[in-house]
Amino acid sequence: MRRDLRLDNVGRRYGLRGPWVLRGIHLTVLPGTLIRVEGPNGTGKSTLLRLLAGMDAPTEGRITGRPRTAYVPERFPTALPFTALGYLTHLGKVHGLSHLAAKRAAGDWLDRFGAAPYARTPMAQLSKGSSQKVAVAQALLAEPGLLVLDEAWTGLDTDARAELERAVAERTAGGTAVVFVDHDPRRLAGAPDATYTVRDAGLQLRGEPASAEPEGPRVAVVVQGPKGGRLPADAIRTAASAEELTPGTHRLTVPASHSDTLLRALLTARPPWHVVSLGPQPNPDLESRR
Numbered sequence: 001m002r003r004d005l006r007l008d009n010v011g012r013r014y015g016l017r018g019p020w021v022l023r024g025i026h027l028t029v030l031p032g033t034l035i036r037v038e039g040p041n042g043t044g045k046s047t048l049l050r051l052l053a054g055m056d057a058p059t060e061g062r063i064t065g066r067p068r069t070a071y072v073p074e075r076f077p078t079a080l081p082f083t084a085l086g087y088l089t090h091l092g093k094v095h096g097l098s099h100l101a102a103k104r105a106a107g108d109w110l111d112r113f114g115a116a117p118y119a120r121t122p123m124a125q126l127s128k129g130s131s132q133k134v135a136v137a138q139a140l141l142a143e144p145g146l147l148v149l150d151e152a153w154t155g156l157d158t159d160a161r162a163e164l165e166r167a168v169a170e171r172t173a174g175g176t177a178v179v180f181v182d183h184d185p186r187r188l189a190g191a192p193d194a195t196y197t198v199r200d201a202g203l204q205l206r207g208e209p210a211s212a213e214p215e216g217p218r219v220a221v222v223v224q225g226p227k228g229g230r231l232p233a234d235a236i237r238t239a240a241s242a243e244e245l246t247p248g249t250h251r252l253t254v255p256a257s258h259s260d261t262l263l264r265a266l267l268t269a270r271p272p273w274h275v276v277s278l279g280p281q282p283n284p285d286l287e288s289r290r
C-alpha cells in the first residue's frame with residue numbers, strides 16, 4: 001500500500017532548553033503534490049525542510065512514510081574532491097545506475113542547466129551559480145519520491161531558473177511530491193497545491209485565518225476516488241489533514257465551517273470523488289479514555 005509522508009505532532013528545538021523552533025506540527029504530504037513553505041527569516045522553514053528530507057530528526061513527535069528523498073540544501077558543500085561530472089556520476093551510481101548510465105544522466109542534467117562547459121571543472125573552482133546547478137542536478141538525478149528544495153533557485157541564471165521550474169512540473173506530474181522554500185513570491189506562482197506559513201512555531205495553511213484553524217468542531221470525510229488518483233488540489237487546500245486508508249480511499253478532516261467547500265471540491269472534480277461517510281472527527285483524547 002502506498003504511504004503518505006506524515007508528520008505527527010512534530011517538534012524541534014536545538015539544545016536541551018532551547019526555544020521550540022517548531023512544535024505540534026501535523027502535516028501530510030501526498031504523492032505528486034507541490035507544497036510551498038513561506039515565512040520571515042529565522043522562523044524555522046529550513047528546520048522544517050531538513051526534517052522532511054530526513055537530514056534531521058524531530059525532538060518530539062513522529063515522521064512516517066518518507067519515500068526516497070532528494071534534497072537541495074540552503075548551503076551546498078562545494079569543497080568536494082570531484083569534478084562536477086565526476087560527482088554526479090558517482091551519485092548516479094550510488095542510486096543504482098551503471099557507470100555508463102550514471103555518466104549519461106549526469107551529462108544530461110548538466111546540459112539542461114547550461115553547465116556542460118564546466119562538467120570537468122573541479123567543484124571547488126566552480127562559481128556560486130555553477131555549483132548551485134550541480135546541487136540541483138544531484139537532487140533531480142536521484143529520481144526521488146520526494147524532492148525538498150530549500151531556496152534552490154538562489155544564484156541560478158534566468159535560463160536555469162526556468163529549467164528548474166520545468167523540472168519541478170515534470171516531477172509532480174510523474175508523482176513526485178515537491179516541498180520548496182523560495183523568497184521570491186513569483187516562484188511557481190499559482191502552481192502549489194498548498195502554501196504553508198511558518199508562524200509561532202506552527203504551520204498555517206494560507207487562506208485560513210490564524211485564529212480559525214485549531215478552534216471549533218472538525219468533520220471527518222471518507223472519500224473514494226479512482227485507484228492511484230490524486231485528490232483534487234482544491235480539496236487538499238481546504239482539508240486540515242489527509243490520510244490514505246487503502247489505495248484510493250482517503251480520510252480528510254476539515255473544520256466544520258469549511259466542509260461545504262471540501263465537498264464541493266470533491267463532487268465537482270472530474271471524475272467526481274465518491275463520499276463514503278461524513279461525520280464528526282473522533283476526539284483522540286476521549287477515545288483513549290474509553
Ligand SMILES: Nc1ncnc2c1ncn2[C@@H]1O[C@H](COP(=O)(O)OP(=O)(O)OP(=O)(O)O)[C@@H](O)[C@H]1O
Nearest residue numbers: 014021039040041042043044045046047048074198
Ligand atoms: N543547527 C542549529 N543550531 C542551533 N540553532 C539553530 C540551528 N539551525 C537553526 N537554528 C535556529 O532555529 C531558528 C530557525 O532557523 P531556520 O534556519 O530553520 O529558519 P528559516 O526560516 O529557514 O530562516 P531563513 O529564511 O533566514 O533561511 C533560528 O532561530 C536559528 O537560529
